[in-house]
Amino acid sequence: MHRSIRNVLGLAAASAVIAVGLPALATSASAATATKTASASSYDFDDDWGYYYSKYFNGSRAKARGTVYEDEDGDFHVEGRLYDKSSPGWLCGYVQVRFENEDGDDSTYWAKKCGSSGSRYFHFSSDDVDNISVRVCYWDNHHAAKKYCGRWNYVYESDGDE
Structure with a gap:
């Protein structure tokens, strides 16, 4: 009991x-x-983006990743790192950043990273921005042209409610 x-x-x-x-x-x-x-x-839209990739070349791809943010003055910034691993010497990793305004005008900036060791930092900014997109390619040093580009990826899009 x-x-x-x-x-x-x-x-x-x-x-x-x-x-x-x-x-x-x-x-x-x-x-x-x-x-x-x-x-x-x-935070309004401080945002990390990536990894975004180029298309494959012999089993290797360039890649990039970073951040997009707006500062106190209303300027938009895109910064990040570009990596190029295991590509032949005549190909370099290549990143493009495109800023577009509401009128459809755009400005495109780029950075290039050659060689497989480490990465390259990049930072671009612009004002009067409605959309920002990023894509990663390879740069062909022999023909001075971009190749094997991945798709454009939007890293910022305005609401359109302004």
Whole structure:
């Protein structure tokens, strides 16, 4: 008989702990979610992008990744790193960044990385921007032309609600 009383008391104590503990856990979980949501929405659109890739050449591809953001003056910045691994010496990794405004005018900037060691940092900026896109290619040093380009990827698009 003592054993069943102990079991009942133990079960009652466990139920009380669960009943008291669950609301506290739910409160802390919702507070953590609210904090995460508030911190994520404090940025307008600071955004990481990539990896984006060129097309394959003999099993190798150039790649790039980076960030896009708007500064206090309203200028848009795209920065990142370009990698070129395992390509022949006459091919270089090549990244293009295109800034477009609402009139359809665009400006395209590029960076090139030759050789398989390390990466190259790039940073471009522009004002009056509605869309920003990035693509990765190879640069053919023999013909001074881009080759094996991947697709254009939008890294920023305006709402159009301005």
